[in-house]
Amino acid sequence: MxxxxxxxxxxxxxxxxxxxxxxxxxxxxxxxxxxxxxxxxxxxxxxxxxxxxxxxxxxxxxxxxxxxxxxxxxxxxxxxxKLDGSPARCTAQPGEVACDFCTTVKLKAVKSCLECLASYCEMHIQPHHDFPALQRHKLVDATIIPMCPKHDKLLEVFCRFDNSCICMSCLMDEHKGHDTVLTAVERDKKQVTLQANKHKFVEKRKATEKELDELRKLNAAHARSMEQSVEDTALAFRSLITTLEKSCNEMENRIRDQEEIYNDRAADLQEQLEIEIAMLMGQEDVMDKLLQTEDNVYFLQNFESMPRPPGAEAPPRQTVEPVVSLSEMSNLLSEFKAKLESFCKQEIDNMFTKFQIKVGDRVRVKPSVKTPKYNWGCTVTHRSVGVIKSVTDETVVVDFPEHKNWKGLLSEMERVTAADVSEVPAQQTKIKVGDRVRVKSSVNSPKRSWGRVTHESVGVVKSLSGEEMTVDFPEHLDWIGLAYEMELVS
The missing domain is CATH 3.30.40.10 (Zinc/RING finger domain, C3HC4 (zinc finger))
Structure with missing residues (x-):
């Protein structure tokens, strides 16, 4: 036992x-x-x-x-x-660290000493626990102690100039004059950075979890409201004469259609939030594993590969809001009960006319449409928001900031709410002379060409003229670009 x-x-x-x-x-x-x-x-x-x-x-x-x-x-x-030293049970297996002091049968090492540069089994490590002089040595879990391949010495110095771990001999040789510190000192510094980055991931995850919780509550409240709306509709129509039964069914079906649209959008957003939380938690676990290692060299060698915290300037996420105003519908139902049979169909149609796409509405291409029937044009994307210029039975003409008189199918488009519109156009309208701007990362090639400007270039708006703006970049003065290609820089 x-x-x-x-x-x-x-x-x-x-x-x-x-x-x-x-x-x-x-x-x-x-x-x-x-x-x-x-x-x-x-x-x-x-x-x-x-x-x-x-x-x-x-x-x-x-x-x-x-x-x-x-x-x-x-x-x-x-x-x-006490360990009985049975080689059958304690022999170091391939891939395991063996005790450096076992003579006949090499037992599995349990600790490595960074002072002695050796690994010890359970029996041979005991002096490090018993003698005061050895108790001051740094012990870590059994590992292959990293040594300098050139000088065969312990890697205990970090060269910031070359971003690598070196030994004391390297410090006096090819790394002489470089900015160097002890590996423990550099690890402490970078551990603070990694801890701060992890904290940002945690804050982002918590904020996303809170957003997901609010979405679930909104979904539940919306479902209750929709059910209540259906019940009110059924009650109103049951009080009417038999000739209104057909109109009642039509009303219920339209409400269900709006509920399905809402549920589809809510499900997409909920799935996005859950995926983002899973990704953030996975990145937290990666950083946790590195933070728990005792091997300074391993820590420093893997520090640069750690994920960076999400950007603070991420665009606002699309919100979910009911397409139909339930309070307005309730008022319409109260009025509808008093209407005559001859006005029944006309009143139902009036309720939903406001939710149909018409001239002047802001629209964009539905996410489900991979390629519009009449093609994208040069610059239109799923994120482009334009204004309906004309509508026929099947087609629409839209004025996008990127493409005037764009033609598409009516079935390919969706109305954009005020909250959705704020994602892109609102940012354009906020840009004014004197603001610091740069080309959006989503823009592969500006319409007026790059010149000497890159995505990292930050310039100052010199003038605005319609959709065009003139920007003074350090690399390129009087650079001309389009407003929708630019974003503000804090």
Whole structure:
């Protein structure tokens, strides 16, 4: 039984300090930690609620910490049990770090010493625990100690000029005069940056989760309102004479159509938010793994590959709002009950006329349309918002900022609400002389060509003339571009 405990002893390690637990406590989610480790974690954690470091379950109040007596007894037996040195059970396997002090059979190393530059099995590491001089050595989980391939020395210096880890000999050789610091110092500096970046990811995820929660509440309220609208409609028509039954069915079907449109849009937005949350959580986990490593070199070598926090200037996400005003419909229904049979069809049509596309409406191509029947033109995209110039039974003519007199099918277009319009055109109207601007990242090639300007160039608006603006860039004075190609720079 003792040997079984030794074979599986890693399961008794605290996931915070990575050592055998001391004064083990079990929190409500079932995970166990050292009492001091979990207290320190909750003290240093930036979240308002206490949560489990492993499963991330949050607790409304900080749980009471009581010693797990049974687990403490197992750990005590584990500490008092000596390794019997059986090579069949402890021999280092391919890919595992072997003890440097085993002579006959190489046992699996459990710790590596950054001072001795050697790895030790459970038996040979004991002097580092017993002798004061060795207790000051830096011990890490068994690993292949990174050495300088040129000088065969420990990599303990970081060269900021070359962004690489070097040894002391390299410092006096090809890296002489470079900006260098100890790897631990550089790790501390970059760890602060990574922690800050992770915090931004967490804030973004929480904001997105809040947005998703609000959307779900809105969906539930909308569903209740729609059901109530259907009930009111049915009640109104049941009070009319039999000849109005056909009109009642027509009214219910139209409401259902509007509900289906709303549900489709809400489902798309909900799926987008869930995907974004999953992506953010995945990036958090990647950073968590790097933050928990004790290997400074591994940390520094992988730091640059860590994901960067989302940009603060991301465009506002499309909102979901009912296409039909339910309060207005209720008023119309009250008036409708008093109408004569001859006006029945006319009144129903009037209710929905306001939701049909007409001249003057702002529209864009539906996301479901991959290629319009009459083609996109040079610059029109799904994000382009234009104004209806004329409407026939099947076709429309639209004036887009990017393309005047654009022709398309009526079935390919959708009306754009005030909230949707604010995504792009509102930003254009905010640009004025003196503002700092740059070419949008979505613009592959400006209509008037790049000149010496790039996506990274930031200039000042010199003049505005209709859709055109003149911008003074440091690289290119009096550069001319179109307003919809530009974005403000804070």
């Amino acid at each position: 003792a040997q079984a405990l030794l074979r599986d002893k890693d399961q008794y390690n605290c996931s915070v300090c990575l050592e055998l637990m001391v004064q083990p406590v079990t929190i409500p989610c079932g995970h166990s930690y050292c009492m001091s480790c979990i207290k320190d974690y909750w003290t240093l954690d930036n979240f308002s609620k206490s949560r489990c470091p492993q499963c991330r379950q949050e607790f409304s109040t900080t749980p009471a910490l009581n010693k797990n007596t049974m687990l403490a007894e197992i750990l005590e037996k584990l500490r008092s049990t």
